[in-house]
Amino acid sequence: MKISDSELEILRIIWAHDGRMMFSEIVDALHAKEFEWKNNTILTFLARLTEKKVLQIQKKGRRNEYIVLLTEKDYVENETKEFVGKVYEGEVKGLIATLVENDLISNQEIEDLKDYWEKNKE
Template sequence: MAPKISDSELEILRIIWAHDGQMMFSDIVDELHKKEFKWKNNTILTFLARLTEKQVLAVQKKGRRNEYIALLTEKGYLEQETKDFVGKVYEGEVKGLIATLVENELISDREIEDLKEYWEKNKE
């Protein structure tokens, strides 16, 4: 089971993943500010420290600066979160998830067609 990652920690991870899985602290701060997050540096450092404790990130010193390296890929994170969600909410039944998406119009006809094509290509 993957470590629990808060929404704030996930925002930081998304930025790091978007930059090939490694970034300097100052670049992370810049990207967060571009996204209009108003967190102070100490807050960002706290989130990074938590991700490091959870072994989701590694820290590498570059002189006096810190580079953060993702130890968990975005794909790996999404796979684990999806498995956990389907297991917990739908007792492992993917059909229940899909039925909810269809019944509540959370999936379009085009997306259903795309999924059919994906299924046909990948079922071997």
């Protein structure tokens, strides 16, 4: 399932609010982030996310509450697996080499990863 950048912005807002928000709250949060989308545009993105089974709508009187069905953790895991599979043919070493060779990872982050590895390897 492909989630557009615009849909992802909306998901990030809902994830940051415990995974459920009313439409008006989503609009306010988007405007606070300086997105000038009209309500119909936002409704279109919400409808697409609902069609993709990423969001569920719960009626609260005449208002809609949007509940996210995909956790941020699951989304990140799926996107990472797809990216490594497509770009690096499943070879994580290639990804890490690119990060190191292009100074996209600091020495401190490398040390943090080593510590993480030591604590979590079986």
